[in-house]
Structures are given as C-alpha cells and as structure tokens.
Amino acid sequence: MGMIERIFGFVFGSSSSALRDTVEVFRENAEAGAGRSAEIQKQAMSQLGAEFAMPRLGWFDRFMDGLNRLPRPALALGTLGLFVSAMVHPLWFAERMQGIALVPEPLWWLLGVIVSFYFGARHQVKAQDFQRDIAASMIRVPQMIENVQALEKMRFVNGPVAQTGHDAALETASLAPQENPALIAWQAARR
Known part of the structure; x- marks a missing residue:
C-alpha cells in the first residue's frame, strides 16, 4: 500500500x-x-x-425610445403579413413581387447595408441571395397562374351540371329532378 x-x-x-x-x-x-x-x-x-437611471423627461426622449423599438416588430409582422397575403390572394402578391424584382441591384445593396447596420452582423450576401430567390419565385408565376385557373375550373358552384353548351332546353332538362329506381325499390322493400 x-x-x-x-x-x-x-x-x-x-x-x-x-x-x-x-x-x-x-x-x-x-x-x-x-x-x-x-x-x-x-x-x-x-x-x-x-x-436607464436618468429619467426621460422630454417628449422627444420618449418619442425616440418608441421609434427605436418599432423596426424589429414592424419587419417581423410585415413578413408574416406577406405570407398571409401570398396565401389569401396569390395573384395580388405575385404582382407586388414582380415590382420588387424590378428594383435595381444597387438599391438592394443600399437596403442591405442599412438593415445590416441596424441589426448588426448581417452580410451583404444575404440581401443579394434574397433578390435571387425573389427572381426565382417570379419565374414560377406563369405556372402558378395556370394552377389557380385550373383550381377555379374545379370550383363547385351549383352542383354537378351537364355540359349543355348554349342549349337552354337541354340545360333545363338536365336540372329537372328524376326518379331514382334504387330508392323506389328500397322504399318498396321496407313496406
């Protein structure tokens, strides 16, 4: 040991x-x-x-404090609003995004610098990638319009209606209630 x-x-x-x-x-x-x-x-x-030990006495100090707190919630709520508008009215949203796609690249750079400065540690590349993503989304707009039109054609309006063209008599005859032989046989069997 x-x-x-x-x-x-x-x-x-x-x-x-x-x-x-x-x-x-x-x-x-x-x-x-x-x-x-x-x-x-x-x-x-x-x-x-x-x-925060110094009391904010003036209206200007209170106004500036409130103004400094606005951009982050405004950007967050605005982004959520864009998602909602894209779902509620996709054509309206696509039109607005087409306008954004036309913004010149130097303006995107300026916006990227301002946002980067405000939020800190953001990179210019993210703003340029965002613009490329918007352009890629805009390429899919014609397909999206075709999809929406196809969905509109499938919309259920007044029930199943025969394709009668311009023949009013045929349309009236197709909407007239008819007897159901299976229902009649079932009712007879129950009696």
Missing part, C-alpha cells in the same frame, strides 16, 4: 488540494466558473441599470 501511496503522491502531490489543482489543469472549476459568470451578469445588469 505504501508504494501505491508514494506513486500517487509523486503524480498528484502529497497535499489534499494537489489532486484538485491537477484536475483544474484539464477541467474548469465549476464553482469558480459560476462565480465569474455571476460577476459578469452583475456588471452587465448594473451597466444596463445605469443607462
């Missing part, structure tokens, strides 16, 4: 904290890490509190 004890003492040291010190070389001390994290959180909260 003494030999093993000496080997462990040589590798890890003879004191009780030597093992902890050796392990902390390979793994962070969780308690000390939590203390550092709490201190960082405390400093961040005190900095945030100091920012």
Whole structure:
C-alpha cells in the first residue's frame, strides 16, 4: 500500500488540494466558473441599470425610445403579413413581387447595408441571395397562374351540371329532378 501511496503522491502531490489543482489543469472549476459568470451578469445588469437611471423627461426622449423599438416588430409582422397575403390572394402578391424584382441591384445593396447596420452582423450576401430567390419565385408565376385557373375550373358552384353548351332546353332538362329506381325499390322493400 505504501508504494501505491508514494506513486500517487509523486503524480498528484502529497497535499489534499494537489489532486484538485491537477484536475483544474484539464477541467474548469465549476464553482469558480459560476462565480465569474455571476460577476459578469452583475456588471452587465448594473451597466444596463445605469443607462436607464436618468429619467426621460422630454417628449422627444420618449418619442425616440418608441421609434427605436418599432423596426424589429414592424419587419417581423410585415413578413408574416406577406405570407398571409401570398396565401389569401396569390395573384395580388405575385404582382407586388414582380415590382420588387424590378428594383435595381444597387438599391438592394443600399437596403442591405442599412438593415445590416441596424441589426448588426448581417452580410451583404444575404440581401443579394434574397433578390435571387425573389427572381426565382417570379419565374414560377406563369405556372402558378395556370394552377389557380385550373383550381377555379374545379370550383363547385351549383352542383354537378351537364355540359349543355348554349342549349337552354337541354340545360333545363338536365336540372329537372328524376326518379331514382334504387330508392323506389328500397322504399318498396321496407313496406
């Protein structure tokens, strides 16, 4: 037993904290890490509190605070509105997207820079990819129009009606109720 004890003492040291010190070389001390994290959180909260410590007295300060909070919700709700309008009225949406496809590329770059600056860490490439995606969607518009027209032809309006063309008498005869032989036989069997 003494030999093993000496080997462990040589590798890890003879004191009780030597093992902890050796392990902390390979793994962070969780308690000390939590203390550092709490201190960082405390400093961040005190900095945030100091920012709002001055009362906003003027109407301009209140107006600017409200204005600074508008773009993110407006963009989020506007994007959701685009999805809803695409489902509710696809032709109207396609017409608007056709107009967006005509926006010149430098204007997209400018919009990308403004949005990137406002939201931070956004890249110019995303705006250009967005424009390419819109152009790719616009290519599918004729197929979408054909699909909508095909769906409109399948719409159930007044029930199944025979294709009578312009013959009014044939149309009237096709809509007149007729006797159902199966129903008559079933009613006779029940009596």
